[in-house]
Each structure stands twice: as C-alpha cells, then as structure tokens.
Amino acid sequence: xxxxxxxxxxxxxxxQPLFQGINLxxxxxxxxxxxxxxxxxxxxxxxxxxxxxxxxxGDILLGDRSLKQIGLTNYRRHDVAIVFQAYNLxxxxxxxxxxxxxxxxxxxxxxxxxxxxxxxxxxxxxxDDLIDRNVQHLSGGQQQRVAIARTMCCDAQLVVADEPTGxxxxxxxxxxxxxxxxxxxxxxxxxxIVTHEPDVAAQCxxxxxxxxxxxxxxx
Amino acid sequence: MNFFKRAWLNIxxxxxxxxxxxxxxxxxxxxxxxxxxxxxxxxxxxxxxxNDAGATMTLSANRQAAFKxxxxxxxxxxxxxxxxxxxxxxxxxxxxxxxxKLSNIKNYNVxxxxxxxxxxxxxxxxxxxxxxNSGGPGGMKSSTSSGDTQIDGVTATSLTTTFSDSxxxxxxGRGITASDKNTNxxxxxxxLASQNNLTVGDTMTFxxxxxxxxxxxxxIVGIYKASSTxxxxxxxxxxxxxxxxYASYTLANTIKGSKYAGTAxxxxxxxxxxxxxxxxxxxGNKLISSKYSLSTDDASYxxxxxxxxxxxxxxxxxVWLVAIAGTIILALIVILMIRERRxxxxxxxxxxxxxxxxxxxxxxxxxxxxxVAIAIAGAGGKFVxxxxxxxxxxxxxxxxxxxxxxxGQPGGxGQPGGTKGGSGGPGNMQATSTKTKxxxxxxxxxxxxxxxxxxxxxxITFLSIMIASGGxxxxxxxxxxxx
Numbered sequence: 228x229x230x231x232x233x234x235x236x237x238x239x240x241x242x243q244p245l246f247q248g249i250n251l252x253x254x255x256x257x258x259x260x261x262x263x264x265x266x267x268x269x270x271x272x273x274x275x276x277x278x279x280x281x282x283x284x285g286d287i288l289l290g291d292r293s294l295k296q297i298g299l300t301n302y303r304r305h306d307v308a309i310v311f312q313a314y315n316l317x318x319x320x321x322x323x324x325x326x327x328x329x330x331x332x333x334x335x336x337x338x339x340x341x342x343x344x345x346x347x348x349x350x351x352x353x354x355d356d357l358i359d360r361n362v363q364h365l366s367g368g369q370q371q372r373v374a375i376a377r378t379m380c381c382d383a384q385l386v387v388a389d390e391p392t393g394x395x396x397x398x399x400x401x402x403x404x405x406x407x408x409x410x411x412x413x414x415x416x417x418x419x420i421v422t423h424e425p426d427v428a429a430q431c432x433x434x435x436x437x438x439x440x441x442x443x444x445x446x
Numbered sequence: 447m448n449f450f451k452r453a454w455l456n457i458x459x460x461x462x463x464x465x466x467x468x469x470x471x472x473x474x475x476x477x478x479x480x481x482x483x484x485x486x487x488x489x490x491x492x493x494x495x496x497n498d499a500g501a502t503m504t505l506s507a508n509r510q511a512a513f514k515x516x517x518x519x520x521x522x523x524x525x526x527x528x529x530x531x532x533x534x535x536x537x538x539x540x541x542x543x544x545x546x547k548l549s550n551i552k553n554y555n556v557x558x559x560x561x562x563x564x565x566x567x568x569x570x571x572x573x574x575x576x577x578x579n580s581g582g583p584g585g586m587k588s589s590t591s592s593g594d595t596q597i598d599g600v601t602a603t604s605l606t607t608t609f610s611d612s613x614x615x616x617x618x619g620r621g622i623t624a625s626d627k628n629t630n631x632x633x634x635x636x637x638l639a640s641q642n643n644l645t646v647g648d649t650m651t652f653x654x655x656x657x658x659x660x661x662x663x664x665x666i667v668g669i670y671k672a673s674s675t676x677x678x679x680x681x682x683x684x685x686x687x688x689x690x691x692y693a694s695y696t697l698a699n700t701i702k703g704s705k706y707a708g709t710a711x712x713x714x715x716x717x718x719x720x721x722x723x724x725x726x727x728x729x730g731n732k733l734i735s736s737k738y739s740l741s742t743d744d745a746s747y748x749x750x751x752x753x754x755x756x757x758x759x760x761x762x763x764x765v766w767l768v769a770i771a772g773t774i775i776l777a778l779i780v781i782l783m784i785r786e787r788r789x790x791x792x793x794x795x796x797x798x799x800x801x802x803x804x805x806x807x808x809x810x811x812x813x814x815x816x817x818v819a820i821a822i823a824g825a826g827g828k829f830v831x832x833x834x835x836x837x838x839x840x841x842x843x844x845x846x847x848x849x850x851x852x853x854g855q856p857g858g859x860g861q862p863g864g865t866k867g868g869s870g871g872p873g874n875m876q877a878t879s880t881k882t883k884x885x886x887x888x889x890x891x892x893x894x895x896x897x898x899x900x901x902x903x904x905x906i907t908f909l910s911i912m913i914a915s916g917g918x919x920x921x922x923x924x925x926x927x928x929x
Contacts, residue, residue, distance in 0.1 A: 270928050273928070274924045274928050277796070279796060279922075279923050279924040279927070279928065280922075280924045300795075300798050300800065301798065302798075303795070303796055303797065303798035304797065304798020304799075305798065309796050309927075311927055311928075313789075313927075315789055315792070315793045315796075315927060316793075317452075317455075317790060317793065318790070319455055319456050319459035319460060320455055320459070324455060328448060328451075328452060329797055331448035331451075332448060332794070332797045332798060332799045333797060333798060361459070381797075389928060
C-alpha cells in the first residue's frame with residue numbers, strides 16, 4: 228500500500244542525515260509500530276508518511292503513485308488520517324462537530340451523517356451525554372478516543388499516530404491500542420504508530436526500530 | 447462550505463472574545479460613520495448654502511472709467527479755471543433687463559436714490575456731539591443743495607438687504623413692491639411718522655432740491671422700523687436714518703429729473719446659484735458697455751462654503767485616518783488571534799483543508815463581527831457625528847470669522863455708484879451688509895451612509911485578514927503539530 232524508496236531526511240547538513248536509504252513497505256489490514264529513542268527521527272519519518280513534510284531524498288509511493296504526484300494536501304485529505312499525542316481536536320467544538328468537520332473537509336462518504344458519527348463515537352465509549360459537549364470538558368482518554376474516532380469516520384486507508392498514548396494512563400493506553408488494532412483488522416486499514424513505549428509497540432503486528440539512521444524490523 | 451459552519455461555531459463558542467472584537471470594531475466603525483456623516487452633512491450644507499446664503503451681482507456706473515475720463519479731460523483742458531467734473535452715467539434699465547434674462551438670475555432690484563426737502567412734515571433731527579458743526583437739525587440742509595429727506599427708490603423693499611436682513615421691518619401697512627412702479631407710494635420710518643402724526647393712508651409733501659424745485663405729494667402705504675444700529679453706520683454728515691423714505695425707483699427718478707427716466711443708480715441681481723456667479727458676471731459683462739461695471743458679492747456664500755470645505759476636508763481625514771488605523775488595529779488583533787489558533791490551523795491543514803478556506807473562515811468570522819458592529823455603529827454614529835460636527839463647525843466658523851476680520855479693509859465692501867446730487871447727502875453712507883448665516887450640520891444616518899459604512903467595514907475586514915493571513919499561508923503543519 229505505502230512504500231518508501233531510498234527515503235532520506237536531514238535538517239541542515241546532508242552529511243548528518245536523520246535517516247537515509249530507507250525502503251519500507253506498509254500493507255493494509257496491518258498495524259506497525261515504529262520504536263526509537265528521542266531524537267532518532269521517528270516523528271520526522273511519521274511526518275513524511277503523513278504528508279506533513281517533504282522528503283529530502285527518495286520518494287514515498289501510495290500504491291504506484293508518488294506523493295509528489297498526488298499532492299500533499301490531496302494526500303492528507305483523502306488518503307491519510309493522523310492522530311496526535313496532544314489530540315489536536317477543535318477545542319471550540321463538540322466531539323460530534325469534530326467528526327462532522329473532519330468528514331466534511333476530507334469529503335468522506337458519510338459526510339454530514341450524524342448517525343454514522345454518533346455510532347463511531349458510541350463504539351469508542353463516548354456516550355450520548357458527551358457527544359454534544361465541548362471537547363475541553365472531556366478527559367484526556369476521552370479526547371484521544373474522539374481523535375481516533377475522527378480518523379475512523381474518514382475514508383483514509385492509512386492511519387498514522389504520533390505517540391497516541393503518551394498522555395494516557397495504562398487503562399486508556401490499552402483501550403486506545405485495541406482501537407487501532409480494530410481499525411487495522413476490522414476496517415482493513417494500515418495503521419502506523421510511532422511510540423517509544425515497547426509495551427505499546429508489542430501489541431502491533433509489526434515493529435521497526437529506528438536506530439543509527441536505519442530501520443530494523445524487530446518482529 | 448464547511449468554513450461557514452466552523453466560523454459560526456467559533457464565534458458562538460468564544461463569546462467573550464467575539465464581544466470584545468465587536469466592541470473594538472464598533473468603536474472603529476462609529477468614528478468612520480461619524481466622519482462619513484459629517485462629510486455628507488457638509489456637502490448638503492454647502493448645497494443649502496448655495497440657496498440660502500445667496501450671492502448678488504450689481505450693475506452700476508463704472509467709477510474707474512469715469513475717473514480715467516476725468517483725468518484725461520483734465521490734462522487736455524487748456525482752461526485753468528474750470529475744474530474737471532466726475533460724470534457717472536446712470537445705469538440704463540434696458541441693459542439691466544438684458545442681464546436679468548441670463549439663466550442664473552433669480553430677480554433684481556433697481557436702486558435709484560435722491561433727496562428732497564421736507565414741506566408738509568418735520569424731519570427727525572439727530573442730537574450728536576457733531577451738532578455744533580452741522581448747524582442743528584436738518585444737518586446738511588442749509589449748507590448744500592441736498593435735501594433733508596433721503597429717498598431710496600427701489601423695485602421692492604423686500605429685495606433690499608436692509609429689509610431681507612431684518613435690519614428694518616415693516617410695522618404697519620406694506621412695503622414697496624413692483625406694483626408701486628409709476629406711483630407716488632412711499633414707506634416712511636416709524637419715528638418720522640410718530641413725530642408728524644402720520645399713518646398709513648396719509649399723504650405728505652416734499653420739495654425737489656433741483657430743477658424747478660416742484661412740490662411732490664406722496665401717499666404713505668407703509669411704516670417701517672429701522673434698527674437702532676443703523677444710526678451707528680451713518681456718518682457725522684448725515685441726517686437721522688429715520689428720514690429715509692422708501693419709494694418706487696420711478697418716483698426717485700422723477701424727483702431727480704426727466705433725464706433720469708428709465709435709469710437707475712444701480713441694479714442688484716440676485717443670483718440663483720452662487721457657485722456660478724463668476725460665469726454669470728462674465729456673461730453679463732458682454733451685455734454692457736465699458737461705462738458700466740458689474741460687481742459681485744458672494745461673500746456670504748464663500749464664507750459658508752469655505753467653512754463647509756474645512757469641515758468636509760476634516761471629515762475626509764477622519765474617515766481615512768480611522769479606516770487606516772482601524773485596519774491596522776484589526777489586522778493586529780487578527781494576527782494575534784491567528785497565532786493563538788495555530789494548532790487549529792495545523793489540524794485543519796493536516797486534514798487536507800485548503801489554505802484559502804482557512805483564510806475564508808477567519809474572514810467569515812470577522813464579517814459576522816463587523817455586521818453586528820455596523821448595527822451598533824449605525825446607532826451610535828449619529829451621536830458621535832453630532833458632537834464632533836457641532837464642535838468642528840463652531841471651530842471652523844470662528845476661524846473663518848477671524849480670517850475675514852483680519853483681511854477685511856475698511857470700506858472695501860461698499861457698493862459702487864453714488865447718487866446724482868446725493869453725493870455726500872444724508873443717508874448716502876448706507877453700507878452693504880453681508881448676510882452670513884451660521885452653517886448648520888444636519889447629521890442624519892441614511893441608507894446610503896450605512897451602505898458606505900458597510901463598504902468601509904468590508905474593506906477594513908478584508909484588508910486586515912489579508913495582512914494577517916500571511917501567517918496562515920506560511921504555516922507548516924508539521925512544525926505546529928509535531929515539533
């Protein structure tokens with residue numbers, strides 16, 4: 228589904244790349260964890276496959292089309308959904324409006340369908356009493372679940388998450404990872420999670436470690 | 447068009463910030479509206495001044511040409527005993543009629559003045575410090591050929607500045623009108639009437655001062671009261687203003703002599719549009735010979751116009767300064783707002799939202815604010831405009847008055863043309879007064895003003911969003927969301 232071809236990235240000095248010559252393939256229906264210490268470049272890698280930044284060298288292919296050909300804005304709108312550590316919901320909206328807004332922007336199949344959005348929120352444990360409340364009045368775990376619901380209501384086949392459990396307790400962490408697994412296995416989407424927590428990574432189908440500018444597959 | 451919904455949700459959710467924005471925008475637009483209102487009121491006031499302030503054009507003998515002719519004949523004359531004489535040609539009424547046909551002439555007043563000696567009545571004597579020199583009551587009567595009664599021949603008393611400015615008022619009967627032409631009807635002063643027990647309907651007689659010195663019998667059709675200030679303008683050599691009798695110019699001409707039939711000392715034309723007085727004068731000059739001159743008096747109009755031009759200019763500056771300052775203020779607010787909402791913009795970009803739609807969202811939000819602000823400014827702008835306008839007008843009028851007082855020359859505005867035989871005679875010092883009305887700004891909010899305000903509001907919003915949107919266009923979602 229998603230392929231990286233000799234992918235490389237550096238900030239200022241080409242001679243000191245974060246990573247170089249990366250060739251990875253990510254398949255639909257599977258979850259991937261990218262492990263690594265702070266500063267190794269795993270989040271930068273995620274920003275490249277999420278279409279938030281352009282690679283310095285090499286290419287990223289969705290199917291057989293390069294992201295350059297697709298266009299990053301188009302790619303982000305139709306092909307990829309992102310979950311952030313800080314949730315990054317629209318703070319002036321309710322969970323329902325967050326989902327409806329995301330569906331409208333991404334021109335999702337169910338755009339404007341409140342029942343569909345409500346069903347997803349309910350499935351993720353956001354009850355009817357919470358769906359029209361301002362998201363700032365929800366707990367961290369609930370907000371993260373709304374963020375995951377936002378990715379689920381859109382039609383993107385690729386879901387990328389940057390430290391999605393970083394701000395959550397153990398129970399919420401487990402619930403969130405379970406949701407990502409369901410997205411991968413039940414919705415047949417490709418889920419890529421960047422994390423520094425081995426326990427979280429262990430729950431994913433495949434794990435890669437970014438170390439010494441190279442990716443190593445762990446399992 | 448999801449950005450409309452987002453804009454509304456944001457405005458509604460952040461009520462405190464929205465109210466603050468509305469207040470700031472209202473204050474800006476209120477001053478813009480005040481400026482617009484003052485400007486349109488000033489334009490309207492200038493238009494009204496054209497009709498109210500008025501301007502006149504006077505046809506009279508060309509003194510300059512007469513002096514030139516006199517000095518030429520003086521140098522060429524061989525006789526040392528005969529002194530050169532200044533001969534002023536009376537205005538021909540046929541010339542006046544031609545000028546009256548010009549498009550910008552509203553009406554005209556023929557003036558022909560002379561003097562006569564009282565016969566059946568006693569003139570009012572003035573007791574002043576000059577009494578010893580003037581030889582008592584009657585003033586110049588004994589020392590010159592001028593009479594003790596000033597006769598002002600006019601077309602209609604209502605057309606004279608003395609009556610139109612309410613310096614003199616008809617208290618009984620009526621004033622002289624065009625229908626009194628070729629009659630012996632007169633209007634006399636209240637004091638003269640009471641001293642001689644005369645009233646409307648009575649007759650009185652006086653004697654001509656020249657020619658066969660015939661007795662003229664006249665009928666009183668009205669009594670007027672001269673303002674007390676009139677006597678102040680009279681010189682020490684003049685008689686009391688109460689001795690001025692108004693009659694038809696035809697009667698004055700008859701007293702002056704048969705050769706003055708169909709003539710006048712001067713003819714004053716009231717101009718319809720004071721702004722075109724110069725053009726009318728130019729057209730009028732083509733119709734008359736060099737023996738006559740046309741002078742214009744649009745001081746009143748010019749005074750109001752200058753005052754209103756000042757106000758209009760200041761109002762324009764207010765509009766543009768407030769609009770520019772408002773744009774800068776709003777732009778700064780929007781820039782701060784955008785900085786505060788970087789994460790929201792980042793998320794929108796990460797969802798694939800087009801940057802122009804994000805800018806459109808901010809524009810829509812500000813538009814909602816501006817619409818409410820326009821309504822508030824519409825309600826409050828009239829009050830601010832009234833306060834500011836009256837202050838401006840009073841300042842501007844004071845400035846104009848000071849300027850004209852400083853630049854005015856004594857006697858400079860006197861009307862050209864004297865009266866035959868009446869030069870130096872009583873009442874001939876009548877000064878031309880300029881009717882200057884205080885300009886008044888009528889501030890009213892019209893649909894056009896609100897539409898103009900809406901335009902300014904829209905422009906201010908658009909510009910401030912455009913200035914501030916640089917931040918949105920440059921924003922990299924990765925830096926906001928991931929770093």
